[in-house]
Amino acid sequence: MQTSVPSCNDTNVSEHFKPHPWLKSAHLQTLWSRISRYQPRAKFDIEILPTPDGDELDLAWLKGAKTQADAPIVVIFHGLEGSAKSAYADQLAITSVEQGADAVVMQFRTCSGRLNKTPVAYHSGAYEDPLHTLQHIADKYPNRPIHAAGFSLGANMLVNLLGRVENPPIQRAVAVCPPLDLASSSLRMNKGFSRVYRNHLLNSLKQKTYQKLELGIFSDVLDLNPRKLLTCKDFPQFDDCVTAPLHGFQGANEYYEKCSGKQYLRNITTPTLVIHAQDDPLMSQEVIPSSEDLSPQVHYEMHRHGGHVGFITQHEGAAKPWLPGRIMRWFGSEIKAR
Template sequence: MPNAFTPPWWAKSPHVQTILPVFTKVAKPVLERQRLELPDGDFIDLDWQAPPKVGKPIVVIIHGLEGSAQSHYARRILQACKTQGLAAVVHHHRSCSGEANRLARSYHSGDTDDLQFSLSLLQQTYPQSPLLAVGYSLGGNVLTKYQGEYQDQSLLTRAVVVSAPLQLSACAKRLEHGFSTVYQSHLVKQLQHKVNQKLTAPDLAGTMSLTPKQVANLNTFYDFDDKVTAPLHGFLGVEDYYTRASGLPYVNRITKPTLILHALDDPFMTDEVIPHPSQISEHVEYELHAHGGHVGFIEGGTPWKPRYYLERRILDFLLANDASSAP
């Protein structure tokens, strides 16, 4: 069974599942960067592991909040693609490729425009190569929303969504309690650092109505999204942002084959991210596991060399039904 997942006894804790992969060494991939100039004057970067062979698919990797091509899950799927001889490219969100973006705005959980721009360019450049995608966490929410928005016009043949916070408001509240606050603190500090960099950038002077002291007081995702994410990206406030950017309402609109993977014990989420059967499109395969943590899914090996379920399951789904043939 391709969807049979059971964690080893030493990795049943959701925090072991979530944290251990971050500290497990994965070979650094050799990547070639391609910069895309966006219509609004900003840019995003694509990191290629290998160019596609004629008629063979391209796996597009969409990272999570403050992730990149160097994130543990990105390195592992790149490695798995290399083993199978698949072309793979990481779509970086704005400011996540190691260089600050030019504008005051950045990226957010519901921004599908940049993804569509990347996919359109890939389709134009490699018209014979089917486009497959996997999105992790925030990137998974973006991918879910993209699939639901574009429906038959989606440029993807197949897609996989991993540990996506499909109900943003519930996830923000979850991260304010218990050990989950550790994850929130780590990520919010990274976001604060980027905002502070922009506050001191000469080209952006006066574009953000915040002071470094105010930024330092934004210690929760809710506060950060209310004072930074929502106003910078045209939302009326944090609740408007969470409502309009959440992927859950788009799950039943998806018309292209899509796999969504969740773990019940994910410390970033609550049961509110789990779609009711009536909310799941017939084109969506929904997989809910009792264990797995957040982008973990360790299924064996040892604590020093864990073995993962994700890469095998992702590629099995993406390559099903002869997805390697041109559309």
Template sequence: MSEPYHIADFLPPRGLSNAHVQTLLPRLMPRPFLPRDVEVLELPDGDFVELNWAKPVTEDPLAPIFVLFHGLEGSFDSPYARWLLAAAMGLGWRAVLMHFRGCGAYPNRLPRAYHSGDTADAYWLFGHLSHRFPQALKVAAGVSLGGNMLLKLVAEQGGDGLDLAGAIIVSAPLDLAASADTLHRGFSRLYESHLLRALKRKVRTKLEQGALPLPLDLNGLAELDSLRAYDDAVTAPLHGFDGAEDYYQRASAGPLLGAIELPTLILHADDDPFMPASLYENLPAPSDAVRLEIARHGGHVGFMEWRNGRLRPWLARRLARELESWGDPSLPWQERRGRVVSRSDS
């Protein structure tokens, strides 16, 4: 990739640089205790999403707001969610995570779910926050599936289509087809199997209730052995796509990188086992509004570093630094950004 990018300052501890070790480590580490208030946000189509406001919530109506979108089958309890929300709160921000439909405490009402390109609910949320907190600065982050969704939304709405000052994208599978294929090979099939079990569990319940308009029975569901097969049989028909390939093509945010107008930080690891190592070599060059930081190691939403005598999440530290850069919104975007390097410098 000849276009400029930035070298992330993440360094894994000695002996812990393996991509799978980095990916799995966060699940083994203690995460911050974080109470929450849950708010139901009604959607225009009669369904709902759950907003999880981390507590304690600041009383300052002008306090900036950090919005987080989780990954596939993630939640408020995901390790990265706790760490990122806690990091934002530590800086005095209001911190809220939106559960995608069906990912919260209650199943959603309609015979549909959520997907990587489903931007409408997030758009509705930003309108809700703009009406409720019109003067508060707002920055959003999306992790994995949530990152692809957020980047697609930002591209769709342009620089002034959202009440949003900036976006942060973490470990996002911006080429959905290539990522699905990568997850079906080698050790990465362990992650695919884990995700499939979680997805099938929800669909199984709705199939048993006769709540899904799919030509699929429980035996057919059990035989789906890949995310691509699942997306072809479930995700695509439920959400108006003509099969998995049509879904991947229309929902992938990668082709829109050159159209981003909103200040956007993208964090990615070259060894992410959820996507090909050549991911950004096969995507358009990012626009000038994008800062792309690539680390040699880090796995998928891993980025665990040795700091202050123990393992700590670099993502939380990097997020805090990014949010702090918004402390003086009068500074031009380029002045808040570091040195651009070319891939040949790495």
């Protein structure tokens, strides 16, 4: 992603990310959790939350043994085909508890290890399930501040929620590597090594879609068969064939147009940090907001390195994730004051 927007060397970026000297490559940053064979450490408790349409969400909670009754809750929204087991979600949940908060990962439908009951799944602009989750938490814990962090798809979704919902129950928010222009991001993944990421994610989505086809879950709502599904070779094709019609859009173009988060940044009234990496292999320069796109409550950081939801730095000679600390420092004034 080549751009002249503010980088980590500019004075208006409040924190500078310095990559591990051996991990400056965008792909090493992006793939480090897999290369290092990261094993999730959080021992989550699962809460099953019914949805208004008769489905269920699996909320993965991590609570501290001595968390104060008025301590903040950090709500985490993972990326495409992620889960509570994703390294970034696991690391942020653990860091949240270490700093005195509780954490919960809202796992999107089909992402918790089981298929959901209804035809609909999730997409980059579907904020209804997250809003339902946030309202549930706010009702259950009325005296506790709620912070939210989204990653990749979950970050774009969070921007949609913050910019389209009046007075969301969130005190502070962070959006990490959001694909704020969905059309350009979907095409960027057709280039070079990024096709490896595309194929991995697309195969996972197609497998789940095939399973739901076999169970007859789509029978009344989607004109789809296994042969047609196999012809979907990239995200524009899959979104045109599955995502868009399944969620009420005329096609992929309408889905991308209505759900790209960049257009909603100017409406955000919640203090929000947006983090991008200039070398993100899944993004193009179209995702970068202009100063006119940003509301006064949005703080934007563009760093030279970091890859896609990577941001691996060095600490005492070892590779260490930088994002959990950065996110918690953004939330920190609320947490440390309690």
